[in-house]
Amino acid sequence: MRGNAEAHELIALGSLAAVLELLAGAPGEWTPIAGGTEIMVAHAAGRLREKKMVNLWGLSELRFIQGSSNSIAIGGGVTFRDLRTHEGVAAGAPLLAKAATWIGSIANQSRATIGGNLVNGSPAADSSPALLVYDAEVELISVRGRRRIAYSDFHTGYKRNAMAADELLFAVHVPLRFAKHKQYLRKVGTRRAMAISKVALGGTALLRTGVVSEIRLAAASLAPFPMRLFRTEAALQGRTLDEAAIREAQEALMEEAKPIDDIRSTAAYRSRVAANLLGEFLNELLPAETRR
């Protein structure tokens, strides 16, 4: 059944401050809408429950990318087109720039925002594994002020997050200290454009004389929300990387992953493929002569 435009209210207030006042005055009553690539799909299908919406698209206070010496701040209203064409993002957070090219198509990338991607909280969110392996933080804003939390603490369950009803996602902060790390991101889906991933895996790692001194791993579509693979990381931390270590890490990942069967794939396939992706990443870290 088609959605009925007249059954929904949509207002534009012209400034971030005015939107925050509105949200504070009636917590939970208004749903923010940015690029609409999620909400308008539900609307078209006649399954949009939210009746009152407030516009975020076009608020310049949310659309900025600002670099400093140790991090990049990305406003919640930044589109994936902005991300994929920004030199600072390409240089400092290449995995995020890469993920931005995978999201939907050009028409979706010019509308979908990073804030929308994270707040929507799809388990398959394309930007999430990159942000997790960069140890990103999210900055939330309300009339009460701003606060920052680790992105790895942001998702709390399927489509649930740590935001209060009067808060908006103001910015994502990506640290720039991963330039010397080996970095990896791969998405497996039906096709590169448009298809939502069956599984995606990201990683950043630093080895010293063959020993894993730092490693971060994260996945999409392996759990009810995009997750850091802390237990798989623990299986590798401090170990000399060799074939046995890789095999044990793959086993740890298959233990840690909690994927589901759905229209896009099966749980068993997702776990197996995620383990293969991990193997691919770790194999790249081995000295050239010992790679498979």
Add this chain to the structure above:
Amino acid sequence: MSERQAKHQSRISFIVNGEKRAVDVPPMKRLLDVLREDLRLTGTKEGCGEGECGSCSVRMNGELVNSCLVPVLQAEGAEIETVEGLGRGGELHPIQAAFLACGGAQCGICTPGMLMATAQLLAVNPHPTIGEIREGLAGNLCRCTGFKRIFDSVAAAVGDMDASAKTGEVHAG
């Protein structure tokens, strides 16, 4: 009708194909429906209605968008270009001429979206590689042509536009 008017309506003013237009519509009405129903610009087609197929692609402020996913309130003040804005004074745009010459259109439903995605691609990247052509049109589905002739059309349009640019230089000189 009176009940209809009592519901949420907004005055939306924007520029469509270079002309100032204003409509009184519900703010959540899709840009696609405003173009087709209120402005009678029926060149823009609806395919899937959920941002997957690209049939409804138009350009908004120099970016390609799926007009089925744009609540019209967000188009307030915007510059919109639809397929009707491509050709001028009865002349086909070089992209349209190339699609015609190369068999880039069959049933025609995807064609306006393909043309607009091509216009966007060439606006930001006048000399795309075949890989860039494929990526630029990856959000536009065609169930007739198998895409080969569409990609050929885009490549031909690039050549034609280069040739006419060169001719223009000669005339100018």
